[in-house]
Amino acid sequence: MNDRRVMETAPTFVRDDAVAPWGSRAAESKGRRWHEPSAPTRTDFQRDRDRIVHCSAFRRLVYKTQVFLNHEGDLFRTRLTHSLEVAQLGRSMAHSLGLNEDLVEAIALAHDLGHTPFGHAGQDALDGCMKPYGGFEHNLQSLRVVDKLEQRYPEWDGLNLCFETREGILKRCPLSLAQEWERDEPNGVGRRFVAGEQPSLEAQLTNLADEIAYNAHDIDDGVRSGLLTLDMLREVPLFERFREQTLADHPAVANHPRRLLAEIIRRMLSEQVYDVIRATRQQLATHAPDSADMARRMPPLVCFSEDMKRESATLKRFLFRALYRHPQVMATTDTAKTVIVELFDFYSRNPNELPGDPAQKANPMRALADYIAGMTDRYALREHHRLTGRRVFLD
Known part of the structure; x- marks a missing residue:
């Protein structure tokens, strides 16, 4: 079968069925600046x-x-x-x-x-x-x-x-x-x-994912560089909470700093992800947008909880002072x-x-x-x- 025949008979894979009413559906996109036929x-x-x-x-x-x-x-x-x-x-x-x-x-x-x-x-x-x-x-x-x-x-x-x-x-x-x-x-x-107005909920979510990612990997890179230490990071409540949990669950990892750090960061990432999901679901239930455009006309809906927002801000202040402004x-x-x-x-x-x-x-x-x-x-x-x-x- 030649390539043209494959393209003519290939099914169209549409994933919009999994998108909630407040999400952006590709089939309802506002389009491109220059029109192009959709891909099959x-x-x-x-x-x-x-x-x-x-x-x-x-x-x-x-x-x-x-x-x-x-x-x-x-x-x-x-x-x-x-x-x-x-x-x-x-x-x-x-x-x-x-x-x-x-x-x-x-x-x-x-x-x-x-x-x-x-x-x-x-x-x-x-x-x-x-x-x-x-x-x-x-x-x-x-x-x-x-x-x-x-x-x-x-x-x-x-x-x-x-x-x-x-x-x-x-x-x-x-x-x-x-x-x-x-x-x-x-x-x-x-x-x-x-x-x-606000951008789409997908754009709002990507902004938070960006923040979560760079906070976590800057800790990892900072420790790898030697400019940060695990002891220095203990002043950050978000980090210290998961350090204590990790050591309680895996005492032997205290002798393996790289494993310890990796597990702390993994738990930090997971908790921040779950926090965004919980807080955003609450916002969606409260505001009940019935379309992507309606969500744009509302306050930002994708968010941290207030507690996580404070902890994230504390972490960012620490990184700014101890890493980004390190001599x-x-x-x-x-x-x-x-x-x-x-x-x-x-x-x-x-x-x-x-x-x-x-x-x-x-x-x-x-x-x-x-x-x-x-x-x-x-x-x-x-x-x-x-x-x-x-x-x-x-x-």
Whole structure:
């Protein structure tokens, strides 16, 4: 049987039957910016996920920093592994809440596509460079990647993703920019910021999955790096509670710090996931949305309980003070910022060094920011060395 015959006779696999009334159904999507016929064997949200996985920006995430720079070790999280963890947590919770797992996965895999090299340090540096030209924010850049910068199709720029996926990627947006987008794309991704509405429940869930994932893996990476210790973490109530439980259930694991830490983190993750499911179910029962659009017009419904929200905030404050602001991390990120600033300065003075001709583009400074934001850690370091002759990190 030839390929054409297979496509003509293949059944359509529609997973919307498992989605609750308040969830987003692929068959009811608000569509793509450019019309395409639906695929015979995938829903539109599954198709979005597949397009994201195959795009070049997704592949580059493997060499983009989370907290520890790429050259600092092979076992630390990267933007790619973080995105996979967010997708796993998100799908687990979505299944229990009657939400669309495929949409959650697509948003999770795309949410960091716009991140610069060197994590938040790189974003801060590039934002500073771009202040006279509109600034830089990785969340807006992620949408720009899937809307404009990926060039894989003959008739349009970007990946032509569904409205619901694009809406979920756009976590925040200045009102002035949202109003501008609403004029260009009425009832598009900028509308909810203008109307004061919420994103889909799938987008809300992915945001929480992101928070749960990075809190847990930053503990793991922080201990692996030696900057955090199990004793230091005992001041965090969420951590200490599960440390005591683990030792009570498995006393011998006290002699195996890696096993102990892994079990504590596993229990922390599980409890936070179950807490979101319980708290969100309560919100759904209270507000009773009967459609995805009705849920958008309500307060945020996907949430932690108040107790877990406080514990999560305490954990984040600890990580900020003990890890993100650790002198060793700060020294590294300060150097990384210098790399970004010097790259920006060089390219802005020597645009001929950029691929193509940015001077011919409508906004050459934005094109410059696109180029730097798309770099991986190691490519940025190689380019910096090539252009300045200096090696800022030892290989």
